[in-house]
Amino acid sequence: MQVPGWLRIVFLAVSLLCCALLLRTLSAGGGRKVDRLRAASAADFTPGENERLLSNLRAAVQIPTVSLARAQPDTAAMEAFRDYLPQAFPGVFSSDLVRHEIIANYSHLFTVRGSDPGLRPYILTAHLDVVPVAEEKWDFPPFSGEESDGYLYGRGTLDDKASAVGILQALEFLLNRGYVPRRAFYVAIGHDEEVGGDNGARNIAATLESRGVKLSFLLDEGSVILDHIIPGLKKPVAVIAVTEKGQALFSLKVNTQTGHSSMPMRESSIGILASAVSSAWAKSLFKVFYEFYYFINVSFLIFVPQMSFPLNIIMANLWLFAPIISRTLEKNPSMNALVRTTTAVTEFHAGIKPNVLPPTANATLNFRIHPAHSVQGLIEEMRYTIDDDRVKIDLLYGFDPLPTSPHDELAFGYQIIRTTVENVFPEVFVIPGLSVANTDTRHYQHLTEGLYRFVPLWITQEDTGRIHGPNERISVKNYEEIVRFYFHLIQNSDLNLRLNVHSSGHEL
Numbered sequence: 476m477q478v479p480g481w482l483r484i485v486f487l488a489v490s491l492l493c494c495a496l497l498l499r500t501l502s503a504g505g506g507r508k509v510d511r512l513r514a515a516s517a518a519d520f521t522p523g524e525n526e527r528l529l530s531n532l533r534a535a536v537q538i539p540t541v542s543l544a545r546a547q548p549d550t551a552a553m554e555a556f557r558d559y560l561p562q563a564f565p566g567v568f569s570s571d572l573v574r575h576e577i578i579a580n581y582s583h584l585f586t587v588r589g590s591d592p593g594l595r596p597y598i599l600t601a602h603l604d605v606v607p608v609a610e611e612k613w614d615f616p617p618f619s620g621e622e623s624d625g626y627l628y629g630r631g632t633l634d635d636k637a638s639a640v641g642i643l644q645a646l647e648f649l650l651n652r653g654y655v656p657r658r659a660f661y662v663a664i665g666h667d668e669e670v671g672g673d674n675g676a677r678n679i680a681a682t683l684e685s686r687g688v689k690l691s692f693l694l695d696e697g698s699v700i701l702d703h704i705i706p707g708l709k710k711p712v713a714v715i716a717v718t719e720k721g722q723a724l725f726s727l728k729v730n731t732q733t734g735h736s737s738m739p740m741r742e743s744s745i746g747i748l749a750s751a752v753s754s755a756w757a758k759s760l761f762k763v764f765y766e767f768y769y770f771i772n773v774s775f776l777i778f779v780p781q782m783s784f785p786l787n788i789i790m791a792n793l794w795l796f797a798p799i800i801s802r803t804l805e806k807n808p809s810m811n812a813l814v815r816t817t818t819a820v821t822e823f824h825a826g827i828k829p830n831v832l833p834p835t836a837n838a839t840l841n842f843r844i845h846p847a848h849s850v851q852g853l854i855e856e857m858r859y860t861i862d863d864d865r866v867k868i869d870l871l872y873g874f875d876p877l878p879t880s881p882h883d884e885l886a887f888g889y890q891i892i893r894t895t896v897e898n899v900f901p902e903v904f905v906i907p908g909l910s911v912a913n914t915d916t917r918h919y920q921h922l923t924e925g926l927y928r929f930v931p932l933w934i935t936q937e938d939t940g941r942i943h944g945p946n947e948r949i950s951v952k953n954y955e956e957i958v959r960f961y962f963h964l965i966q967n968s969d970l971n972l973r974l975n976v977h978s979s980g981h982e983l
């Protein structure tokens with residue numbers, strides 16, 4: 476039977492139309508309109524903006540916002556920082572999209588309104604306080620903000636003013652461009668993170684909780700871009716920390732009789748305490764590599780193709796090579812911290828005069844608890860290991876490792892951060908990981924399960940000693956990248972990425 480010509484044309488037109496529709500649907504990601512990531516480039520900002528962002532960071536570093544001890548901030552510096560903010564970010568403080576509040580006298584909470592109230596807000600957190608400095612070891616005065624050889628020197632450049640100031644700088648540049656966020660978000664800048672955040676971040680979180688706020692995710696400091704720190708990896712690695720170590724602060728105290736040093740007893744308070752400390756220290760060498768391997772084995776398997784021979788063979792066969800790897804990792808303090816609960820003897824005070832037997836000896840042990848362990852387990856371990864009733868053991872402060880935040884393909888916050896890192900730093904590798912240091916994030920646990928710790932600080936092995944150490948500095952180029960990272964993160968948080976994100980705590 477001959478098909479009439481007109482029918483063939485109709486059939487052809489209909490099939491072409493179906494193909495076009497199918498192609499359009501496939502390219503639009505399953506029918507939902509998917510925005511495109513805005514391409515990031517070094518030209519995101521004008522030369523004038525790059526000058527302004529650098530001078531704003533320098534001015535922030537020049538304010539010595541040292542947090543000495545709990546509830547003992549340097550009030551003059553904290554007030555100076557409060558005055559600095561509206562001068563540095565006039566657009567943020569004059570925008571009717573932004574509400575600024577002072578919390579607990581010296582912390583800052585910014586609420587940025589979104590045009591789509593149906594989208595769950597997120598929060599960017601950082602801290603403005605810094606640890607004290609040991610002046611004699613610095614090449615430039617630590618609060619001078621001196622620029623040399625492409626680096627800005629100063630306490631707080633890496634930890635954490637590049638993030639605190641960088642977030643506000645990115646918001647300033649977006650508002651200058653008339654950007655109106657779809658998704659509301661908060662910016663929280665704490666003033667006492669370095670002494671635990673129990674005044675700043677804790678009160679900011681309580682304020683948000685009292686308002687019934689639920690967050691889609693939180694991004695804070697806590698991990699970085701490791702630039703050739705992991706042996707054998709050809710590419711720099713951006714580690715988005717999806718969990719964080721716990722912490723325990725123990726005080727060890729020994730009291731013994733005093734008297735003339737010409738007639739000493741068999742043992743002294745210093746000797747008893749010293750052997751207690753060294754046995755606790757020896758015990759801390761207990762390895763947890765297997766748990767660690769289990770925790771990030773996927774990442775290592777992703778790594779393997781990126782590794783040079785023979786490391787690629789070794790890492791693909793950890794069942795056999797784990798002990799060797801563990802011994803290699805422990806040689807490097809930052810890698811060692813990844814595979815065990817670490818012990819740091821941070822204070823040791825004893826003795827009153829050269830010719831008097833020491834009546835007391837005190838030591839402080841700071842443990843950073845691996846996710847495989849707990850505070851309670853550590854207390855039992857300490858008692859068992861020291862095994863000496865003359866040593867009085869007190870837990871001054873402690874909290875367990877934080878739960879692992881969602882980091883699968885449905886985890887909105889993790890995917891936004893990951894895609895933004897790949898957008899701004901196409902040359903790095905992104906993996907989930909562990910923050911070996913502690914942050915303010917534990918204060919926000921009731922507001923979201925999506926707690927992520929990452930600032931795109933480009934850290935080499937040498938830089939790890941600058942954090943809380945001498946000659947802390949950040950390259951001008953890296954700080955520009957950090958501002959661009961937040962500039963794109965805020966825009967990317969407005970995208971409805973191809974994610975079937977559901978209501979289990981990290982809904983859109």
Ligand SMILES: N[C@@H](Cc1ccccc1)C(=O)O
Pocket residue numbers: 668669670671672722912913914915
């Ligand atoms: N971030 C600092 C200060 C801190 C201590 C305890 C808890 C949280 C933060 C550290 O890791 O030591």
Ligand SMILES: CCCCCC(=O)O
Pocket residue numbers: 633634635668669696697698912913914942
């Ligand atoms: C660079 C990351 C440091 C995080 C913990 C601190 O503020 O000391």
Ligand SMILES: [Zn+2]
Pocket residue numbers: 606634669943
């Ligand atoms: Zn710090």
Ligand SMILES: [Zn+2]
Pocket residue numbers: 602634635668696
């Ligand atoms: Zn910090």
